[in-house]
Every structure is written in structure tokens, then in C-alpha cells.
Amino acid sequence: MTPEPLLVANGLVAGYKEPVVGPFSIAVGVGEVVGLWGANGSGKSTLLRAIANRARIFAGTLEHSSRLTLAWQMQQPVRLDEMPLNGHDYLRYARADRVAPPARLAPWLDRRIDALSGGQFQLLAVWAILGGRSDLVMLDEPTNNLDPGSEQLLVEMLRSEQGHRAALVVSHERQFLDQACSRIFELGE
Template structure:
């Protein structure tokens, strides 16, 4: 899972303190290499989602800096992917909108949902399709905020399988920053885990 240590990182955080009206998290320092699956763990209130928002330019950086590789592209899946009550798109339409190559169908039982309307999928099925759209798309860095929310044990195992999918030559550059309050899950799927203290 690890990228080439000699290569420049896709993302580097140096003593980042971030928040909104006031600081919420930090200082945090880390780097993400191509091929990494970096887990971000912490209790409620430790600032995990705020740090993701800072990386995605949706939160204020009070001090420190974030360095991105030139041309870096991001895909950010929030805790609850948006889904309208009536959404007459199929799973296949969703993947097409996310520019997922047609030769990369989702693995396992997810492939059974490609021709179903996404407003008729369960919360877990829809969430996993969104995760696959992120992982199989063209983004260099995928940010996943609490992707285990709403997942039963079977779907959680499928999520782990999605994260472990072998990479092709095209997406050798891709990395994942995964936020969760489930430490055991992060340890099972991530190459590294960074812990945020509540008063970091």
C-alpha cells in the first residue's frame, strides 16, 4: 500500500491549526504519499472532519500550511452522501457521473445494484457505491469521512474489500485519507494511522 518514499508527497501538512470561527484541531503534521491509505482516528470532537474540510478548502487554517502536489485532484465524500428522496438515476448513472471507467465495475455484490435506482437502495448500499465511485474515479487523493457509518458488518467487510482492491498502473498515484472513530477498522485497512487528541 505504501508509495515510493523517495517521491514527493501528494499532500503535506505542517503544524496545521484549523477550524471555523475559532481553532478546532491542531497543530497536525503529516504527509501522504501516492499509494498510501492513511487512517485518521480520534474521539468525537477531536477535529477529524474539520481537518478534512481544511484539506478540501472548506475550513479556515489559522496557522501552519498545507502543501499539495501540482495538479492534485481531490474527491471528498462527506459522512452522509447527499441523496434526494426521489432520484431516478441508476447505480450505473452514478458511476458515469463520477467518470468511473466502464471496464471497472464495482466488485462483489455492489455490481448487482448498477441497474437499480439509487433512491431505492439501502443507505449502506448507496454509501458503498459512492465510495467505489470515489476510489475508481480519477482523483489523486480520496477523502472519506466516516465511511463505516450506516454499515452493517457485511457491508463493512465489503468496504474493507473496496479499499484493498489492487491498483492498476493508472491509479498507482491515488491515495486515501480515511476518517473513522473505529480504531480496529482503521488498523485493518490502513497502511498508517494518525491519532488526533481531543485537545490537539
């Protein structure tokens, strides 16, 4: 049975001053984890920006419900030099309260987020998005700074029940996408 579509792109061509990616067609349904794979410069991040209304659409259509809520983790999560927030604060302000965070994150929640390592912060930042209640979650290169163990935890986070929402995951790591996603689209084919 085809899942109920949350987002449908038909012949989408997107970019900034000039087109960067497309034409590209995709339908993302409820409960799916869809991977976007491609070489550097193939326009993976631009596609996410177009969905988030931060890039120009030159041709094609992009359809979704007007009530669709979107959570987008950019390639570099915001990390200031000084951040007087601990992990609990960070997740509270992200409204990541859909389910309890994974046990692996628990020891880091009482620490200031600017005292976490790059990998610890990356996992927390991904959970801040995944733990929320948005209909469509977009993760851009979520494996940045992660060692193999943390990458496996990320796979488990994505493979766990997504409920009535979908995830769109951009990565240049094919093996990670193979493990985490139900479908993979290749850009620049």
C-alpha cells in the same frame, strides 16, 4: 523507501471562526491509505475540510501540487428524497470508471439509487469516489450504515491496489482503520 508525497501538512491549525484542530503534521504519499482516528469532536472532519479548502487555516502550512485532484466523500453522501438515477447513472456521473465495480455492487446498478437500502447506497457512494481517477481520495466516516459484511468489502476496496494515488480515511472505528489502512494518525492525543 518513502513514497512520493502528495500532501504535506506542517503544524496545521484549522477551524472555522475559531481553531478546532491542530497543530497537526502529516505527509501522505502515493499508494498509501492513511487513517485518521479520534473521538467525536476531535476535528477529524474539519481536517478534511481544511484540505478541501472549505475550512480556515489559522497556522501552519498545507502543501500539495497545484495539479492535485481531490475527491472527497462527505460524512453524509447527498441522498435526495427522489433521485431518478440508477446505479449506472450514479457511477457514470461520478466518472467512477478507473476499474470495474466490485461484483457485490453489480445487482444494485440497475436499480434506482433512492430504492437502495442505506448500506447499499453507502457502499455505492464510496465506490463512486474510489472508482474515480482523483489523486487524493478522502472518505469521511465511510462505515456509516454498513453491516460487518459490507465493512469487510470496504476494507477490501481500500486494500486493493490504489495505483498512483492515496486515500485519507476518517473513522471513529479503530478496528476498521487497523484493517484498511497502512498508517493511522490519532487526533486529540
